[in-house]
Amino acid sequence: MYRFRYVMIGLLLLLFVSLPYIRSLLEESMVGTMLIQYPLLIGSGFFLAKGFPRKWRGFFVFYNENGIAGIFTAICVVGFWLLPRSVDAALNEPIMEIAKYMSLSLLVGVLLFYSWQLLGPISKAFIWANLISMIFVMSWLYSVSPVRLCNNYLVTAQQQLGKAMFVLGVAICILFIGRVFLGKPEINKNTTMKKRKYINLNIHAKELDERMT
C-alpha cells in the first residue's frame, strides 16, 4: 500500500506540472522553469521510483553498485537541460518539451533515487561541494551576463534568475550548517505505542536522542 502511495504521488506530481495552465505559468519566467519546474519534474520521478517494486531494484543496482554510473548519467542529462539552447528548444518545439518531461522525470528522478543511496560518503561530499559552488558561479554568471542567453526570455528575467539562484545557494549552505548544530532530521515512523511525552515532536534529532537515552 505504501508503494502504491509513492507511485500516485509521483504520477500526480508529473500530471500537475504537465497541465497546460501550470506549464504556461511556470514557463513565463526563467526562475519558474529552472528552479521550480525542473525540481518538480525530478522530484516526481524520485517519488515514482520510490514506489517501484523490489524486483526492479536489481536492474538498477546491477551495473551501478557504487552509484557513480547512475549519478553521472543524471548529472549529464540535467546539464543538457540547463543549457540555454535546450531551454529555448524546449519552449519552441513540442518534441523537445516531451523529451524534457520524459527524461527529467523518468530518467533523472529514477536514477537519482537508486544511485544516491548507493553512493559512498566521498562521492556524496564531492557532489555536494561541486553543486553548491556551481550554483553560486551560475548565479553570478546569470546576473552579470551582458548578452541575452535565452531567446525566449528578457535580460531582466536572467538577472532575476541569478538572484534566485544565489538565495538557493545560501539556503543550502544554511541547511548544512544547521545540520552541524542540530543533527540530521529523522521523520519518526513508528507505529507502536510510545511512552507519553510532555512535548510531542514529530521530527527527532537523531544524535540528541541517542545522547539522552
Place this chain on the structure above:
Amino acid sequence: MLRKSIGILFALVAGLSLLWIGTDGLRAFTAEKARIIELEREQPKLPSATLIDSNSENFQLQELKGKYTLLTFMYTSCGDVCPVLERNFAEIYENIPNDVLGKEVVLVSISFDPENDSPTVLKSYSNHFGADGEHWKMATIQDEQELKNVLDALEVVVIPNEYGGYEHNSAFYVINPDGKLTNIFDYQTPQVVVEYMDSILF
C-alpha cells in the same frame, strides 16, 4: 568490479556524447550561437517581400539579387541595442570603398515595427546615421505575413518587452548575390565584416 566499470564507462560515453551533440561540439551553448552555426550551414534563401524605404519608394527584396546585401533588423524607438547596431553598420558603410558601394554591395536596415516607423521617421533616422537612402536603405515591410516570413527565414526572434519596445537578437546578415544567407556576424565587431567583404570582392 567489471560490472561497475562497464556501467561507469557506458554512463561516461552516453553522457558526454549527449553534451557534445547538444552543444554542436562544445561550440554553441546558447540558442543564438546554435542558430548562427545552423544558418551558416543551411544557407536559406530570402523570401520575397515588398519594402518601403525612407523615400517612400517600394522595392522588392528580389531586386537586390546580383549584389551582396548586408542586412540588419532594428526599430527606431529602440534604446539600447539598435543605436549601437546601426552605429557599427555606419562604420561598415564608411569603410567600404565608394566604387563597389551600390554596384556590388548594398546595405539595408529593415525595421520590424511598421506602424511606428513611417518613411519620414526612417528618413530622420537615416540622416542621423549618415545613410544616403540609395546604397544604404532603411525600410519597413508593410505586409505582416511577409515580415513574419522574412524574420522566420533568418530566425530573428522578436519579443515585445514591458516598456513598449521589443527585445530581439541582433547581428549583421550577409546575403550573397543569389539571395542566400551565407554569413552572420556579431554586431559588435564591424571590422570583421569589412575584412570579410574585402576578401570576397578583391
